[in-house]
Amino acid sequence: MDRLGLLCRNIYENNKMTQRELAAAMDISLGTCNHLVKEGLDQELFSFDPVDGSYSLLKGGVDLLRNYRMDSAVILAAGFGSRFVPLTFETPKGLLEVYGERMIERQIKQLHEAGVTDITIVVGYLKEKFEYLIDKFGVKLLYNPEYHNKNTLTTLYRARECFIGRNTYLLSSDNWMRNNMYHTYECGAWYSSVYMKGETSEWCLETSKKGLLTGVKVGGEDSWVMYGPVFFSKEFSEKFFPVLEEYYHTPGTEQMYWEQVLADLLNGEVDSHLPGKHHFPVPEMYINRQPDNQVYEFENLEELRLFDERYQNHSDNIAMELISEVLQVPESEITGIKCLKTGMTNKSFLFKVHGKSYICRIPGPGTELLINRKQEKAVYDAIKDYGITEHVVYMNGETGYKISEYYEGARNSDPRDWDDVARCMALVEKLHDSKLHVDYSFDIRERIGFYEALCRGYEKKLFEDYPEVKSHMTTLLDRLDRLNRPKVLSHIDSVCDNFLFLPDGDLRLIDWEYSGMCDPLIDVSMCAIYSYYNDFEVEKLIKLYLHREPTSEERFVYYAYIALGGFLWCLWAVYKSSVGEEFGDYTIVMYRYAKRFYKKIITSPEFLGIGDGGTLR
Known part of the structure; x- marks a missing residue:
């Protein structure tokens, strides 16, 4: 990471920072910061006015930053979001609202504030739901036809042309950042990281003293972990994407996250997936440590409920509202929600109310053309006392929604x-x-x-x-x-x-x-x-x-x-x-x-x- 460039960027964004503030912003010691300031003054990258305590970028500093200007952003939004059912049966996870604002829209606005307007959203599941963003924010949509049976390695492969020769942010549509962490200039590839105290199953980062990533392991204790946005510099992408392309074309990588490629490079384990291939250079990426309560990756509806109380009892979801009405409980008492295997005709999820398990069935797309739900209800009514079918708590002959008891074991x-x-x-x-x-x-x-x-x-x-x-x-x-x-x-x-x-x-x-x-x-x-x-x-x-x-x-x-x-x-x-x-x-x-x-x-x-x-x- 170019620390002089980072110093110039901070001066560009706030020319009246003290050296102590500069050191904190750059995550370096005060002594290192003092040395960098002296070096920048000697190279005439900026000047300092002792009267008002301000710095001013000179031509050298402006020229230095030019190569670090952000070109674009790619937002991954192709996945289903199974841990957020039933909300994601109707709405892609990135379009869910947090405090009245859709998560993906919040990120787009933050990118715009930093001057990043060339934004590509990689879509798949419910892709049409994202179309309005083209008109509202001028984004581009890129469809990933493999979203339904492959993981983010494939999604990133599909978007690879958006990174080559460009400084590009890589974001997830379902992240929420409290404060804007994007910039007009970035001075070295980085991965956002938060500190997890105690045991964690997240991807834990190993770094050098200067913050360079040196290794990744899944699971750890008291660790800085991969969490949130990523920045791909031109130099990083030039080295990284040839390896990712090799992985994509190798059988057995279909369910991999793209981070597995980075982890293998850092851990020296590329040959475990690409036998006999050791020649790939390791691209440099740094840790970007974020403070507590800055970056959020909501794992499920329960976490979102804790963060945004509106979801306690007002999810604006048809299935949740129906369960609440049928079982006479507030939505907050509908817990333990899990997506069941999506069937050929229906979608369904498991949930608990007062310790008892149920299944809610939601008709799949196009099902209304295939099945007469009134006739289905008539059959359930005919056989309900015969002891051969499941116990149906609720069945709607118009919509096809059904709630039935779940048989544990x-x-x-x-x-x-x-x-x-x-x-x-x-x-x-x-x-x-x-x-x-x-x-x-x-x-x-x-x-x-x-x-x-x-x-x-x-x-x-x-x-x-x-x-x-x-x-x-x-x-x-x-x-x-x-x-x-x-x-x-x-x-x-x-x-x-x-x-x-x-x-x-x-x-x-x-x-x-x-x-x-x-x-x-x-x-x-x-x-x-x-x-x-x-x-x-x-x-x-x-x-x-x-x-x-x-x-x-x-x-x-x-x-x-x-x-x-x-x-x-x-x-x-x-x-x-x-x-x-x-x-x-x-x-x-x-x-x-x-x-x-x-x-x-x-x-x-x-x-x-x-x-x-x-x-x-």
């Missing part, structure tokens, strides 16, 4: 544990034998047509043989219709994750969004494809359900629903992909079930004439 069924599967099939059989009735059916032909319409032809571009496969599915639907089999209340979504084994040994079947009257064998077929069963497992499952060998007609219906279910959920996943949600190879797996089991039907003499008027298609 419960586990999902294991599709590879056949004892589990047998019990699950027994519960499905109990449902089918219940004679419960609702006034609507699950019509798989109608659902296929509906999802196909939502895809708007995209599915035909994805699959080369789509028209042929669609024709095959129509053939199966026609043959099923001719059988005119009886319908019972069916779950439809009999995935292993929807079967809960409770600690007392009881079993529950949850999430009845797709349920309706249908051929009971559809539940067995859906269980098979959701479990990614092979042919042997497919056969074993139907025998577990029936307790015997299936008839030819039963096996035909079972296979037909496996094919049709694969086709249906493939279209469903294609649609979900079009609204920004991806599920890996799910579309391919489901499409393969459609093709493979259609082929098994038309090539087997066992199914000759079933539902086809005696003619095999």
Whole structure:
């Protein structure tokens, strides 16, 4: 770090500082400061007027600072912020308000005060929410398409062009700085740091006597830790980004924070991730020690509540307000909030009220087109006293919001544990034998047509043989219709994750969004494809359900629903992909079930004439 440059910067910002004040501002001793002042006067970087105690920058000082002028800032805002659910289901973390001011806006204003107006925000999750900042502050948005499954190393890689040849701040949208810590000039790369007393799991910094970073370790005690904004000088970026790019292109680094690259460089451990590569120079970065109560990185809603009391009972969040109303408690008594694994259809979170655990379900994007919530509520009303589903505390047939009890210690069924599967099939059989009735059916032909319409032809571009496969599915639907089999209340979504084994040994079947009257064998077929069963497992499952060998007609219906279910959920996943949600190879797996089991039907003499008027298609 150029200490003379830093001295000139402080004089530029406040020309009437005493040497003691200068020393404090620069985090150096008074003796070192006195020496630097003398050196600066000798080099004619500035002058001193003993009459009014002021310093004045001379041409030499102005020229020195020119290379240190700040060019830009990059703000990372792509992540989801899972520890802030349910607030972040609606609003990106950086757009949450603290004392009535959005965190990212506060930082932008502070940057503007320092003369930094070239600001790029790297977005991903709910990216459209940041669009207004373009007009309000003149920022630029940079989209990171990998935000949903990779960490900040990838986000920084996507923004790398914003740093090369420039002096650039790197900020997180969800930081809050009490006082403005940005400057028009910065005289050496730094990482903001706060002192953590006692044990900490933060990234602890090791430094030289002059504040140069020499090492990083995760976790420590009574340590200065990485916390808050970072400054990348031109010189730092020139050395750092070639290494970061190597990491990005190396498998196994997808979940890394960008700081891991810096830590490896400082610790001499680059070869642990880039085997055989030791040639990278270590870029210089200094510690920027901040006082207490200056930099805040809120870890969760509980911390934000302690800082800004408005969040105690007025979070302005639909889910929190709903829970407060339903359970008749102030928001402050809703604690222990944790994001659960985001499902394919819904988002949900766990919370506690008076020591009891609940789950709040929030419909996912586009779900209102896929699911009739009034029908779902009708099913829950029909089965609520039958002892096979979760205890639903609240269900809204208009919005789809649901609050249910959470079973501590419960586990999902294991599709590879056949004892589990047998019990699950027994519960499905109990449902089918219940004679419960609702006034609507699950019509798989109608659902296929509906999802196909939502895809708007995209599915035909994805699959080369789509028209042929669609024709095959129509053939199966026609043959099923001719059988005119009886319908019972069916779950439809009999995935292993929807079967809960409770600690007392009881079993529950949850999430009845797709349920309706249908051929009971559809539940067995859906269980098979959701479990990614092979042919042997497919056969074993139907025998577990029936307790015997299936008839030819039963096996035909079972296979037909496996094919049709694969086709249906493939279209469903294609649609979900079009609204920004991806599920890996799910579309391919489901499409393969459609093709493979259609082929098994038309090539087997066992199914000759079933539902086809005696003619095999």
